[in-house]
Amino acid sequence: MEKAINRQKVLLDHLRPSSSTDDSSLSASACAAGDSAAYARTNVFGDDVVIVAAYRTPLCKAKRGGFKDTHADDLLAPVLKAVIEKTNLNPKEVGDIVVGTVLAPGSQRASECRMAAFYAGFPETVPVRTVNRQCSSGLQAVADVAASIRAGFYDIGIGAGLESMTVNPMAWEGDVNPKVKIFEQAQNCLLPMGVTSENVAHRFGVSRQEQDQAAVDSHRKAAAATAAGRFKDEIIPVATKIVDPKSGDEKPVTISVDDGIRNTTLSDLAKLKPVFKKDGTTTAGNSSQVSDGAGAVLLMKRSVADQKGIPILGVFRSFVAVGVDPAIMGVGPAAAIPVAVKAAGLELDDIDLFEINEAFASQFVYCRNKLGLDPEKINVNGGAMAIGHPLGATGARCVATLLHEMKRRGKDCRYGVISMCIGTGMGAAAVFERGDRTDELCNARKVESLNFLSKDAR
Amino acid sequence: MPVFKTPFNGYSVKFSPFYESRLAVATSQNFGILGNGRLHVIDLSPAAPGPTPITELVSFDTADGVYDVAWSESHDSLLVAAIADGSVKLYDLALPPTSNPLRSLHEHTREVSSADYNPTRRDSFLTASWDDTVKLWTVDRPASVRTFKEHAYCVYSAVWNPRHADVFASASGDCTARVWDVREPGSTMIIPAHEFEILSCDWNKYDDCVIATASVDKSIKVWDVRSIRAPISVLNGHGYAVRKVKFSPHRQSLMMSCSYDMSVCLWDYMVEDALVGRYDHHSEFAVGIDMSVLVEGLLASTGWDELVYVWQHGTDPRAP
Numbered sequence: 063m064e065k066a067i068n069r070q071k072v073l074l075d076h077l078r079p080s081s082s083t084d085d086s087s088l089s090a091s092a093c094a095a096g097d098s099a100a101y102a103r104t105n106v107f108g109d110d111v112v113i114v115a116a117y118r119t120p121l122c123k124a125k126r127g128g129f130k131d132t133h134a135d136d137l138l139a140p141v142l143k144a145v146i147e148k149t150n151l152n153p154k155e156v157g158d159i160v161v162g163t164v165l166a167p168g169s170q171r172a173s174e175c176r177m178a179a180f181y182a183g184f185p186e187t188v189p190v191r192t193v194n195r196q197c198s199s200g201l202q203a204v205a206d207v208a209a210s211i212r213a214g215f216y217d218i219g220i221g222a223g224l225e226s227m228t229v230n231p232m233a234w235e236g237d238v239n240p241k242v243k244i245f246e247q248a249q250n251c252l253l254p255m256g257v258t259s260e261n262v263a264h265r266f267g268v269s270r271q272e273q274d275q276a277a278v279d280s281h282r283k284a285a286a287a288t289a290a291g292r293f294k295d296e297i298i299p300v301a302t303k304i305v306d307p308k309s310g311d312e313k314p315v316t317i318s319v320d321d322g323i324r325n326t327t328l329s330d331l332a333k334l335k336p337v338f339k340k341d342g343t344t345t346a347g348n349s350s351q352v353s354d355g356a357g358a359v360l361l362m363k364r365s366v367a368d369q370k371g372i373p374i375l376g377v378f379r380s381f382v383a384v385g386v387d388p389a390i391m392g393v394g395p396a397a398a399i400p401v402a403v404k405a406a407g408l409e410l411d412d413i414d415l416f417e418i419n420e421a422f423a424s425q426f427v428y429c430r431n432k433l434g435l436d437p438e439k440i441n442v443n444g445g446a447m448a449i450g451h452p453l454g455a456t457g458a459r460c461v462a463t464l465l466h467e468m469k470r471r472g473k474d475c476r477y478g479v480i481s482m483c484i485g486t487g488m489g490a491a492a493v494f495e496r497g498d499r500t501d502e503l504c505n506a507r508k509v510e511s512l513n514f515l516s517k518d519a520r
Numbered sequence: 521m522p523v524f525k526t527p528f529n530g531y532s533v534k535f536s537p538f539y540e541s542r543l544a545v546a547t548s549q550n551f552g553i554l555g556n557g558r559l560h561v562i563d564l565s566p567a568a569p570g571p572t573p574i575t576e577l578v579s580f581d582t583a584d585g586v587y588d589v590a591w592s593e594s595h596d597s598l599l600v601a602a603i604a605d606g607s608v609k610l611y612d613l614a615l616p617p618t619s620n621p622l623r624s625l626h627e628h629t630r631e632v633s634s635a636d637y638n639p640t641r642r643d644s645f646l647t648a649s650w651d652d653t654v655k656l657w658t659v660d661r662p663a664s665v666r667t668f669k670e671h672a673y674c675v676y677s678a679v680w681n682p683r684h685a686d687v688f689a690s691a692s693g694d695c696t697a698r699v700w701d702v703r704e705p706g707s708t709m710i711i712p713a714h715e716f717e718i719l720s721c722d723w724n725k726y727d728d729c730v731i732a733t734a735s736v737d738k739s740i741k742v743w744d745v746r747s748i749r750a751p752i753s754v755l756n757g758h759g760y761a762v763r764k765v766k767f768s769p770h771r772q773s774l775m776m777s778c779s780y781d782m783s784v785c786l787w788d789y790m791v792e793d794a795l796v797g798r799y800d801h802h803s804e805f806a807v808g809i810d811m812s813v814l815v816e817g818l819l820a821s822t823g824w825d826e827l828v829y830v831w832q833h834g835t836d837p838r839a840p
Contacts, residue, residue, distance in 0.1 A: 066554040069604070069631065072650065072674060073553070075693070076719065076736050076761040077780055 108365035111208040112497060113376040115145040116462035117298045118357035121320045121450035124227035128317035129354035132302040134166065134226040135174040139181035141358035141458075144298040145220060146183070149360060149372050153183055157216020159190045160206050162199025162223040163454035165230035168192065175224065195383065197421065198482050198490035199223060200357060200457025205381035205492060207361050217366045222358040223459065225452035231352075250388035251486040256338035256349065258485075259422035262392040263343045266428045270343040273423035274331040277348040277447045279437075280420055284323045284444025292443055292470070293320070296462040322351045322450045348423035353450030357458030374497035376465040379477075380405035381492040383484070392425020394489020395481035396432040402491035403479065413439070413493075414475040415468055417460040419482030420445035429481075443467060456482060461494070468496045522574045523827055523838070524562055528555075530822030532588040532808040538596035540814040541565045542577070545828050548585025552604060557586035559601050561613060564830060580611055580620055590635040594642040598622075598659070602632035608647050608657065627655060627664050634677040641685040648678040654690050656702060668700055670707050676719045677764075683728035691721035697733045699745055711748045713741055720764045726772035732789070734762035740777055742789045753789040757798070763807045770816045778806035784821045786833065801829055801837040 119137050122128035129137060138161065146153050161175045176190045195202040200223025207219035234252075242248045253261075262268065287293055299318035306313065326347065336342035337349075367374055382402045386393050395418050403410055416439055420426045426447075430440060443463060446456065460480040468475045473496075481491035528547035536542035541564040549555030559582065563575040584605035592598030597613040601621075606628040609621040628649035637645045644658045644665070652671045655664040673693035681687035686702045697718055699709035714735035724730035730752070734740045738758045741751040759781035768774035773790040784806050786796040804824035812818035817833040831837040 069553045072693075073551075075717065076763070 106364070108363065108368070109212070110364040111211045111361055111378040112364045112367055112374045113204075113359055113361055113378060113461065113465060113494070114367050114372045114374055114497075115149050115360040116296065116357070116375060116458070116465050117141050117144045117148070118296055118455070118459045118462045119300050119355050120297055120317050121322065121351075121353045121355035121452060121455075121459065122317060123322050123450065124231075124352040124354055124452075127321045127354065128304065128315065129226065129300070129302065130228050131305045131312075132226070132228075132300070132354065133174075134171070134224055134229055134354075134356075135178035135181065136302060137226060137300065137354060137356040138175060138178035138222060138224045138358075140298050140300050141356050142179060142182035142184070142220065142222065145358045145360035151218070151360070151370070151372070154185050154187055155218050156184065156188050157219050158207065158210060159184070159188060159220045159222060160203040161190065161192045161454075162194070162201070162203035162221075162457055163192050164194055164196055164199050164225060165227065165232060165453060166225075167230075168194070171224075175222075178224075194454070195490065196485045196488070197419065197451070197453050198383065198457050198484050198488070199454040200459065201381070201461070201480060201482065201490055201492055202383070202457065204359050204361065204378070204457060204461055207359075208378040208381070211361060211363055218360070218362040220358055220360055221458065221461075222356065223452075223455035223457050224356040225454040225456075226354045227352045227452060228354050247388055247487075253389060254338060255391070255421065255485055256344050258389060258391045259344040259349065259424045260336075260339045260342045262390045262422070262428055263424035265390060266432075268343070268424045268427050270332075270348075271328075272427050273343055273348040274328050274345075276420070276423040276427050277331055278326055278328055280441065280444045280447040281324055281326050282444075283442060284320070284448035285325060287443035288319060288323060292467070293463075295469075296466045320449050322353060323444070323448045344422055344424060348447065350419070350421050350446035350451035351449075353452040355450065355452040355455045355459065357455050357462055359458055359461045375469060376461075376478075376497045377495040379493040379495050381490070383488055383490040386487045386489060388487030390425075391485055391487040392422055392483045393428060393432070394483030394487070395419075395425075395429040395491060396489070398489035398491035399429075399433060399479055399481050402481070402493050406477070406493040408477060408493065410435075413477050413479050415442065415464060415471070415478040416440040417464045417478070417480045418445070419451065419456055419460065420447045421451060421483050423447060425483055429483075457490075464494060465497075468494070522564065523829055524560075524574050526558070526560060526822070526826050526828060528558055528585075529804075529824040529826055530808055530828060531586060533820045533822040533828055534589055534591055534810050535812040535814070535818070535820060536591050536596065537593055537813055538591075539563075540812065540818075543810075543820060543828070543830065544589045544591060544599055545822060546586035546589040546601060546808070547822075547826075548587065548604065551824055552585040552587065555585065557582040557584055557603060559586050559589060559599065559611065561599070562828070578613055578617070580609075580617075582609065585631075587632060588634045590637045590645060592642075592645075592659070593637045593639050594659075600635045600637060600645050600647075602635040602647055602649075604631040606630055606632060606649065606651070608632055608635065608655075610659065623662070625657065625662070625664070627667075628653065630674075633675065634679075636677075636679045636688075638680050638685060639682055640680070646678040646680065646688055648675040648690060650674040652692070652694075654678040654688075654700070666702060668707070670698060671696070673717070676717075677721055679722055681723050681728055682725050687728075689721050689723060689731055691718040691733055693717040693719075697721050697731065697743075699731070709745060709748065711743060711745075713743065713751070714739070717761075719761060722765050722767050722775075724767045724772065725769050732765045732767065732775060734765035734777055736761040738762060738779075740765050740775070740787065742775075753794065755787050755789060755794050757785060757787075757795050758783065763805070764809050766809055766811055768811055769813045770811075776809050776811055776819065778809045778821060778823070780805045782806055782823065784809060784819075797833065799837055802827070 204221030334345035
């Protein structure tokens, strides 16, 4: 950085012939580019894994919202179809579809996903699988596809996420192995998520007021984003039906907006009672909403995207999942983000935008403060407390929200991070870079071959 | 004439002395303050097929900004690039990209600001650097032949005399221009040419005693090195520091300059009303200019607006 400051000084001296004449209307502004060399360097390679499309359904309240009578596969099919249609890609070129999904029974959900691919128009030759890393399953699916592309298994893949919490509520089936009593950490894996939130709030002193404020902010930002139409680019409207609970009448509807966002105030939230602990701080108002939804992300090798002329939305730079104490699983992002950012060769200051999943206000506020992040950079369009947290879909939802926001913000917004805590004590984080490399802009044809090579070289 | 859009901010443009339609362009990311650099070689053949008459023959990426470039006078494919990280790199267009840069010479301790190939002896070149020195190099040696260290601040340019193979001039931020003979131990002449930093100098191509200096004081001065007490001519007209000055290879008294006021000017220093023409086509600092040796009146300029213009004097650079 010292070098840059010195250079700026030399150049500035050219514009300020003398300090005595103060007629100059010129002034220097600080160079805003990050300090780390990696920020300034371009590294564009044909084998980069890039994201060319990321879409999601609206997120709706489970059991009461717009998708209460919608089959899970009917949520997934529209987004799978959208990533193909919006890029004019031939669906048979897709090497794999990986779907993050959490609550549904494994094999049944895998079948539903395969069926959804058929609904979306994929030929039988395109394989489908599911992945479950709890709340980060959607992000894990995207990372798995990116890894497979990098490994050379295929060049084009879809990472998706799906959850219908209407159909599959959080529950434990069967009995618990009595052995867990001996292993405290294993025992803590059984804690309800709300209790882990209380643990975080208690252990790190996150007040009820701070948590409620975070929830109010989340709703406010999400409402503003919806009103301004900022979610229009990422949301795929879903045509479905709603059954009237009293009359049993079916009504066809098209759901195109998130229905969990409320106009709420601190005093409204203060009235709510803690759910998990008598003198606790975690309420329904400052926790993520229970929702239905899906998202899909189309990834490919940069060389393939260039060849097909598909505009690049973002570049997948790094991904990590780390383990933390299950009793305070909410601290996951605080542990995962620095590792992912370092893996991308960056520093925390280089990140221009964060999507940190708001499982609970307690853990969200803790992670934000622990990492010392600028609140202006985090969840600028609201988070899970307002929009909802359909467990398996959240990762893919965040990719869509983050990359479309980065696209809107332009050149200044170069790096974005997605992170979330994971039940049973983990955290996941991924770093994305904005896609349109303005650096490559050029109006000259490239020569096909170096026709001026010397005779020896030919 | 076509306009070439560079990805980074333009820093220097030079016509090939061998092919009339070929140019080299030195560019730096983020205005040369931080980031990468790229050296472009472009061809303007109007006969080329396709929608645009511009062809990018090749481009070379560098880890730091490219501040200047010079074509070899002996080989049509050889280029010398002055890099902001202090290195001087040689590129041979006739070699595949993997063999380039042909050579990377790390001796300057700060940004290298200019490179100039010896036009008479054609075997050596000079580089000037913000480390206050000028270095003399030959293509066949891995280390510099000589270092000229007298200036007290950044040296912004060093140019060979077009007649005498051993004589060159340098312009520095220490407010002096100096004339050197490589056979002598020190500078042979110190010209305290301006009150402010001198950013550029050039020799007249027809009179080997005439030199021009361009300064932060917004003026260009023309000197006769035989009597440096007063300049032959002072050219006022630029609104900010004059970044580069160049004598015409075709007409003795014609000069070209570019400035932080974003304009490119042509001057005739021998007449009273010296400003011959002013071009306002750049929308940011104009920092690189050249005049074609092979085509009379063909001009080129580049600037921080990431554009390279090539046009015939008297026509609009922006005209398609």
